[in-house]
Amino acid sequence: MHDDVSNRSQRRAGVTALGAYAPERIVTNQDLEAMMDTSDEWITTRTGIKRRHLAADDEFTSDLAFRAVENLLARHGDDALAGVDMVIVATHTPDALFPATAALVQDRFKLAAGAFDLLAACPGWLYALGIAKGLVESGQCRKVLAIGAEALTKIVDWTDRSTAVLFGDGAGAVVVEAVPEPYGLRSVVLGADGSGAQHLHKRAVGRCLPNGDPLAETLYMNGREVFKFAVRVMNTATIEALEKAGLHSDDIRLFVPHQANLRIIEAARERLELPRERVVVTVDEYGNNSTASIPLALAKAVDTGRVQSGDHLLLVSFGAGLTWAASVLTWGPG
Numbered sequence: 001m002h003d004d005v006s007n008r009s010q011r012r013a014g015v016t017a018l019g020a021y022a023p024e025r026i027v028t029n030q031d032l033e034a035m036m037d038t039s040d041e042w043i044t045t046r047t048g049i050k051r052r053h054l055a056a057d058d059e060f061t062s063d064l065a066f067r068a069v070e071n072l073l074a075r076h077g078d079d080a081l082a083g084v085d086m087v088i089v090a091t092h093t094p095d096a097l098f099p100a101t102a103a104l105v106q107d108r109f110k111l112a113a114g115a116f117d118l119l120a121a122c123p124g125w126l127y128a129l130g131i132a133k134g135l136v137e138s139g140q141c142r143k144v145l146a147i148g149a150e151a152l153t154k155i156v157d158w159t160d161r162s163t164a165v166l167f168g169d170g171a172g173a174v175v176v177e178a179v180p181e182p183y184g185l186r187s188v189v190l191g192a193d194g195s196g197a198q199h200l201h202k203r204a205v206g207r208c209l210p211n212g213d214p215l216a217e218t219l220y221m222n223g224r225e226v227f228k229f230a231v232r233v234m235n236t237a238t239i240e241a242l243e244k245a246g247l248h249s250d251d252i253r254l255f256v257p258h259q260a261n262l263r264i265i266e267a268a269r270e271r272l273e274l275p276r277e278r279v280v281v282t283v284d285e286y287g288n289n290s291t292a293s294i295p296l297a298l299a300k301a302v303d304t305g306r307v308q309s310g311d312h313l314l315l316v317s318f319g320a321g322l323t324w325a326a327s328v329l330t331w332g333p334g
């Protein structure tokens with residue numbers, strides 16, 4: 001931990017390094033047709049998903065997180081992690097309830113850092129950015145390594161076609177630290193409504209939810225309810241993030257939403273009145289990677305030259321809780 005009170009009022013946190021990883025094993029919609037009563041046509045038209053990457057049998061969330069950090073180092077050099085004094089891993093598929101997956105990352109890269117996991121479902125990585133912003137801007141930390149990593153396919157019920165076709169595994173990692181004007185995280189909006197807990201859950205050590213619904217042994221989702229919630233909250237959260245940042249949707253160079261369903265992304269795009277070329281879509285390639293979906297999509301956008309220094313990016317996510325998060329990030333420097 002690091003507490004430097006000088007320049008605290010001017011300090012704004014931003015993203016200075018990025019890495020991502022998707023496992024090698026690919027499962028296509030055609031592969032799923034051979035495994036269950038589904039079709040490429042249904043999956044494509046209802047979700048936009050064509051394939052997903054699955055962790056190997058002996059590959060778990062910590063392994064995916066390590067790979068994303070290694071990718072960050074390959075892109076930005078060994079110095080990128082110098083001075084990292086906090087590691088946050090956003091996940092709801094940790095290797096263990098404890099120790100935190102973040103502690104395994106700390107040890108793997110020999111960082112002189114605190115470490116904790118963060119559970120806020122799919123928006124968890126945006127929650128991690130919000131926490132990192134607070135830690136950096138208050139002077140508590142110099143650099144935060146914020147990771148979203150998921151091995152979701154380990155907890156889906158492979159006999160339930162309504163959820164099994166949707167998810168994939170992967171990880172993304174960023175370094176958050178103070179950046180000069182005009183870069184950085186201009187706004188972060190975090191929200192939750194636990195009255196919708198029954199729509200998306202999986203048991204850990206409890207038996208049931210406060211409303212009496214038994215907790216599911218594998219991932220349970222009421223897709224229709226989550227869909228309605230997602231469309232509503234993507235709209236309200238993005239408007240709030242834009243207002244907090246003092247920007248309009250016209251100012252947004254790229255919209256990078258949570259990749260759960262192409263129809264949800266399209267509904268959000270239409271409400272924001274953004275042209276299609278301003279939206280990053282990776283759900284076809286990766287399916288829903290939960291906390292890893294936005295950093296994986298960002299990495300794709302960077303790799304295809306769609307993000308330049310100074311661009312305003314609008315990020316938004318939703319998930320179990322129910323929770324949501326949105327942020328306006330001005331990309332750069334560099």
Ligand code: UT7
Nearest residue numbers: 038039042046122161162165223224226227260261318319
């Ligand atoms: O990360 C955040 C969490 N997740 C989400 O964001 C998911 C949000 N929800 C969704 O994306 C959509 O609700 C789903 C993709 C999950 C489902 O799409 P839908 O258009 O809402 O379909 P539905 O649940 O209303 O089901 C329609 C039909 C049903 O058959 P009947 O009852 O009409 O005969 C299902 O049994 O589609 C059937 N169905 C399937 N058919 C073929 C459900 N899953 C499948 C499947 N293949 N994989």
